[in-house]
Each structure stands twice: as C-alpha cells, then as structure tokens.
Amino acid sequence: MRPDDIACSIVIPTLNAADLIGEQLEALADQPGAPTFEVLVSDNGSTDDLAGVVERYSEVLPGLRRVDASRGRGVSVARNVGVEAAASDRVLICDADDRVSRGWVRAMHAALDSAPLVSGPVETTELSGRSAGWVPIAERTEGLFEVWGHSYGIGANLGLRRSVWSEVGGFAEDYPAGAEEIDFAWRAADRGHLFTYVPDALVHYRIRTDLRGVLRQQYNSGRGTATLYSRFKPESVVPKSVLRRTHHELMLLRQFPLRGGPDARRRWLTLTAFEAGKLVEARRLGIRAP
Template identity: 65%
Template sequence: MPPGDVVCSVVIPTYNAAHLIGQQLEALATQVDAPPFEVVVADNNSTDDLAAAAGAWADRLDLRVVDASRAQGVSVARNVGIEHARTDRILICDADDVVCPGWVAALVKALDTHTMAGGPVETARLSGASANWSPIDTQTTHLLTTWGNRPYTFGGNTALRREVFDAVGGYDENYPAGAEEIDFAWRAIDHGYTPVYVPDALVHYRIRTDLRGVLRQQYDSGRGTATLYAKFRPAEVVPKSVPRRLHHELLLLKGFPWRGTGDQRRSWLTVMAFEAGKLVEARRLGSPAP
C-alpha cells in the first residue's frame, strides 16, 4: 500500500465468509493504479473464523475488522462499515465476489465528478453452471433499472460520496436480503443524486452454486420487491386483481419447460421462487403484490 493518507474506503459487509473473503482481499491487494485506500470489513455476527481470515491480509492492506453485530442483515453491515470509514469516498463490495484489477481506480475517478456510481457484474467465472439459472445477465452492460426506469447500482458494486449516505440516512435495515440497494438508490435520486455507470469497474459476482441457494436468493429478492412496492407504491405499477394474479400464476405454472434442458427447468424454478417470495411478503405486509 502506498504511503500517505487514504483517499477512499472499501467497505465489505460480511457474514460467515472466512472461506471466501481471501479471494476478494487478494483482488484488493493487487489493484492497479489505485490511490491509497483502506478496507473496512464489517463483521455481521459471523460464527466462523472471519477475523483471522481477514487479519491475515493486514500486512498487505490497510485493513480493519469492525463489529457490525448489533442486528442481522447486509444493510446493517453496510451502514456500520460506512460509519467506521475514515474517508468521504466509499466503495462497497461483497466478501464472496472478486473485483477486477482496476476497480478501485475506476470508481474513485468517477467520484471526482459524480456523487454515486456503479459498474458491471460478470457471473460465469465464480458461479459456473448456476449463472445460467439466474435472471442476471452473465455480463451486464449498464446499470439496472426498475419501475419508472430508475437506475440503481448492484449492492456489491457501489461507490458513493458520504454526503449521499448522510442525506439518504443509510441503507434501510428493515428489508429482507433483497432490493435494499434499489431502495437506497431511489431515495438518493429523490435527493438529487443519480448513479452513473462506470464500465471499467467490473465485479465478478458469485451466484450460489447449488440450486437450493439460488432459489433462496430469488425468494428473498421477491420478498424485497414486495417490500419496495409497499414502501413507495410507485404510480406506474398497477397491482394485479385477484383474477389477473391467478391467471398470471397459472401461466407461469403452465410454462414449465417439460421438453427443455436442465438449465431451462432450473431457470423456471428461480422465477417461481421469486414470485413466491413476492406473494408471501406482500401478504405479510398487507400490501398488494406488484
């Protein structure tokens, strides 16, 4: 790490990732043309040997492990990590992903002229076959958008100025493990902060490599989508009536690819898991399902 004061802070929200975080820390330790930066590992009540796994990199990185165990959830860990950061330029990545060699440099440069930014993700390198089951493109080429074409950054590939975090009030800790980054981006946009796309800030994104894990991810994503709708009730989204909802779900059920490949059947299951999560959470919240 070059001498001098750090220019930015890399925050890594982490839960039980001792077996994976070394890959991400190695990627950060070998960044190209990066300014001096610190790494803040926000430990969200891990029960493995995370502290030792992260501490092993303290001779190659300006690294601290901070206690983020006051409540469970990725939003809690992100908020605590950002609160402990020593700079006003915050880069967020996940413990189980791997950033590209120019990730830090590209995002820091973007923050010279913008207040919030994000880059693409690639899913095949770390995920293998399960990359074909996920609705995420194997290589994204722009920021994703949601209702009303509002852009948002991937939670694990985000850069922001501290003023954005302070204005928004941090990540909403009431979300399930899904859509909390969309919620953050929407509130940032409402405060006048629109994220920009940085194509050189690539992250190799890890999808769960077992079907059960992928289905859980999609189920939680559906829950998060229902939470997002219940909170914002965007005017452009018209909830389906009961007959239309039943018709929609029946069409999905009829669409099972009996003659398709194994990957096609698993992809269908991920769609159904997302729908199930959305319906279950909407009912729990007493809100129409989007």
C-alpha cells in the same frame, strides 16, 4: 496508515465468509495505480474464522481492518456500520464472495470526482459456472440495473460519497434480504443524487452454486420487491387484481419446461421462487402484489 493519507475506503459486508473472502482480498491487493485505500471487513456476527483470515491478509493489505457490525443482522446493517467507520468520504462497497477486477478501485475512485453515486458492471460466469444461467441477470451487464423504469447501482459494486449516504439516511435495515440497494437509490434520487455508470469498474459476481441457496436468494428478492412497492407505490406499477394474478400464476405453471434439461427447470424454479416471495410478503403487508 494515517487517516489523512486514505483517499478512499472499501467496505465489505460479511457474514461467515472465511472460506471465500480471501479471493476478494487478494484482488484488492492487486490494484495497480489505485490511490491509497483502506479495507473494512464489516463483520455481521460471523462464527467462523473470519477474524483469523483478516489478520493473515493484513500483511498484504496494510489498510485492512475488521469492524464489529453485529448490532443487528443483515447486509444493510453491515454496510451502514462499515460506511460510518470509514476514514474517507469516498466509500466503495463490494461483497466478500465476489472478486473485483484489476483497476476497479482506481476507476470507482475517479468516478466519484464528479458523481455522488457510482456503480459498474458485473459478470456472472467466471465464479459461478452453470448456475449463472439460473438467474435473471445478464452474464455481463452493460449498464445500471433497472426496475420499474428507475436505475440503481447493485450493492455488490457500488461507490458513494459518505456525505450523500448520511443525507439519504443510509441503507434501510428492515428490508428482507433483497431490494435494499434499490430503496437507497430511490431515496437518493428524491434528493437529486443519481447513479453514474462506470464501465471499467467490473466485478466478478458469484451466483450461489447450490440450487437451494439460489432459490432462497430469489425468494428473498421477491419479498424485497413487494416491500419496495409498498413503500414507494410508483404510479407506473399497477398491482395485479385477483383475477390477473391467478391467470399469471397459472401461465407460470404452464410454462414448466418439460423439455430443455435440468438447467431450464432450475431457471423456472428461480422465477417461481421470486414470484412466491412477492406473494408471501405482499400478503404479510396487506397489499396486492406488484
């Protein structure tokens, strides 16, 4: 495949996902009506058989290749390396453990005709089962994600013009594993580049099915939220005083679901992990938690 023939590039930031990425690669191989595209598996330093899996799938995805993104650890590093290596100015980003829908490439590529940044919906039940109800994400989203009144595209379903990525300065690589795509969206908005919602570009999003993994993910998301606040300090967000924070945490403890079954308790634990992440990172940064 010649670089001039590539209409868009798909970047998959990946770390030790040899057992999961095949489902995503199969979904990308089944994209009727899609323009010619390449797939870059941006390897963040995998120690499993990721290279072997990529080689096997190269027969059904002629534009598939693995790029070395091991210069640093983190999803932002892998995204940045993949975008930099892309042959096209139109770049789509998805995750190794999810599955894009049929028509995802076509819809996202078309949306980039008139928008610099695009993102579509995610649904959480098909790949996750019961654990979809443990996290504060709608089972099927109906618009862009929002935080503190500002919208953004989730990193697992994102499209951009590489020229915009370059102008913004790429994804911040010093974030905890959470909120880095929000940071990117806000820096892009400061330069006049806003996200456009693409309703037909659905991604089946996988929530971790082990509770420990979900709690770790939510804890890191809380850390990322505190980092986000420390960098932007939006006027609409008033950090809680010591008294208000103490009251908030006591109310959270009182809301422990003695009834409602194990799933209700898991939902409470994920919320608690998120709040704990915010508090720990805010203290490390020397700020009041938002």
